[in-house]
Amino acid sequence: MTSSLRTDYTLIPNQRYRRSYRNSSKFSNTQDTDSSSQSTLGNFRTLPLEIFHIVLQYLPVKDISMLSMVSKTISNRLINYISTPTGNKRLLVQNFHNSELSVCRMGFSILEHYRCLGLLLKRCTFLLPTKERLKYIQKIFAEVSCFKLNGCMDPLHCSGLLCYGVFLQTLTAGWDELECHRVYNFLCDISNLSRRVQTVVSSKPGSARKLELRIRIFCRNVLLNHWIHKGDSAFWLSRILKPWPMVNQARLLYIIFGPACTLDGHVIWHKMIDGPTDETNLKGLADAIKLLYDIEAKEWTADDVISLVDELSVVPREWLLENSARLLILCGNNICFTFMASKAVNGRAIELARLVVFLALVCEKDLYCMDWAVKMMQKVCKVFSSPGERNNFLQSVENTFAQIIMDALQSVISGVHEEEDSSFLNLFHLVNAQANFHKEILYLTMDNSL
Structure with a gap:
């Protein structure tokens, strides 16, 4: 409908159209030659590009991240630097298999390095649509096998997915839910997560032990372990569980949070059936259930959570009642009472x-x-x-x-x-x-x- 009133002020475009004006930048390696671009380089305009890259070699990632906010031209140069073999080697530290988290050249842990790298790429790609940002990051990380769900030969003793998770948490912090949905779908596409989950939830428990372990590590280290706020953790856990029927949700929850062998990391499917177990084997499951029952988990009703608990208590067969009771106690008063009241009703x-x-x-x-x-x-x-x-x-x-x-x-x-x-x-x-x-x-x- 067209208004007959005339306006003498400039209308602000609706925010949902903002991305259409973003410069996709194509990540080209061409130098900035026009005068306006040169003027935003400041004193760096006197340096050849090769010398500029050498200077970057001596800067901590955190300082490079601050530098990216100086101007769009500097940011584009940094994007090009990250894409070069020198920048790639400098920034993608791959010492993932030490018994302790390794220390980078600049003197802090590898996790902190990837947290700073996430902030750098967050700032460098700020003006790009989410899809383009993710494509660019995937292009950079494509050759790092330890960042892939099925890429590392020893995932139990590798910190690669942990670093990838810290990076993604820093990159996506503050993004709205629609963008985070795109991130999850993108991760599913590049890792074939949905197909692999389908394999383990439809197979006999324990028949695909190595795949169960990889899914457990990927979901925990990449998607779940790094969030501070409950709402964020509930969002990502919901993304993992919600596409599946309730019976598969319970199976998947057990794979991710159930008891596992300390030696090889494989899920212990018979733990709840063979005899009483202790709190350490149930705490992960209880914490996940409390997360879904919390008011910030908008996609879950109380009935959904109680049905999930009921279904979980027969994975892979009916649990000992002592273990079910211990789980309910760990879940807290509200969940325990709601579960019991449901049986009474x-x-x-x-x-x-x-x-x-x-x-x-x-x-x-x-x-x-x-x-x-x-x-x-x-x-x-x-x-x-x-x-x-x-x-x-x-x-x-x-x-x-x-x-x-x-x-x-x-x-x-x-x-x-x-x-x-x-x-x-x-x-x-x-x-x-x-x-x-x-x-x-x-x-x-x-x-x-x-």
């Missing part, structure tokens, strides 16, 4: 009763306050729609305690025990868990009646 009182018993067992074993488990059960009781349902649930809790203790006692009586056998210790913890659980209920009852 959906008529799964017997499953809920068993979960309460194992929450009490974990509190006993891991030295958490038992009153937490009692108060969580009390809170869940309020979810039931009728006193009858609530009473049936409480009866199920008592029956479950009795049944599990009897099973443990039977195992102690009938089993042939070796030195490392844990049957008796498990029975000991169960009896103490029941006693302490009921003690807290008595305290709560007495306090309310007085």
Whole structure:
């Protein structure tokens, strides 16, 4: 619609059209010869290009980054320098396989070097569209095999993807979500990430161990580990998980954050099935779940996260309830209550009763306050729609305690025990868990009646 009013001021173009005016620069190696370009070089205009490049050899990357902001002409010269074999060799430090992160020539760590390099390329390519920036950077990094998902022969002991992740975090810091979507799609294209994820989530767990390891390292070191704000971490984790159905999301979450062997890095698929595990094997999964449940994770509802937790507890087969209970405790009060309330609402009182018993067992074993488990059960009781349902649930809790203790006692009586056998210790913890659980209920009852 055309307005009939005349305006005597200059209209500011809508921001979404701004990129159409950017100079794509083509990254040519031609020298700046026109007078306007020469005037912006300052004292550097008296130096031949070769001498200018020699000067750059002695400057820290951080100082070169500051220099790139002097003028567009200087920035273009720096872009050309980075593309030369000399500049490429100077800037792309590739000492990735030391036992400790190596120290660069200028005296700081290789991670800090790539953080400064990210800032340099962020400033040099500032006027370019996102697509052109990414193409240019990929052209520079194309020959570095350790920056590729499947490029390094020893990814477990290589800091290449870690450096690449630090570089990308610095480059993309402050970019809007649309541009970050483009970055993720670009990374998927050059690494074939989607096809490789499809392979591991549709194969038998552990049948592609090397590929599982590479996907784990790539996702953590490049996309997830370097962000300060939860919203950024949730965004990138969502990019990894959201394209897949829930069952594949759970499998992928386990590949990235589940327990892994300290010797070869391979995912330990049977860890949650064979026996009780400790917090160290569950903390990564719990932190990821909390990240998705956080209010800053805009793409996830509470129901989505609870469904993911439910699906995760059967990867690759149904977990021991003790491990599921320990995961819920690590996820925090809100997620634990929401998960339990979901079972109460959906008529799964017997499953809920068993979960309460194992929450009490974990509190006993891991030295958490038992009153937490009692108060969580009390809170869940309020979810039931009728006193009858609530009473049936409480009866199920008592029956479950009795049944599990009897099973443990039977195992102690009938089993042939070796030195490392844990049957008796498990029975000991169960009896103490029941006693302490009921003690807290008595305290709560007495306090309310007085």
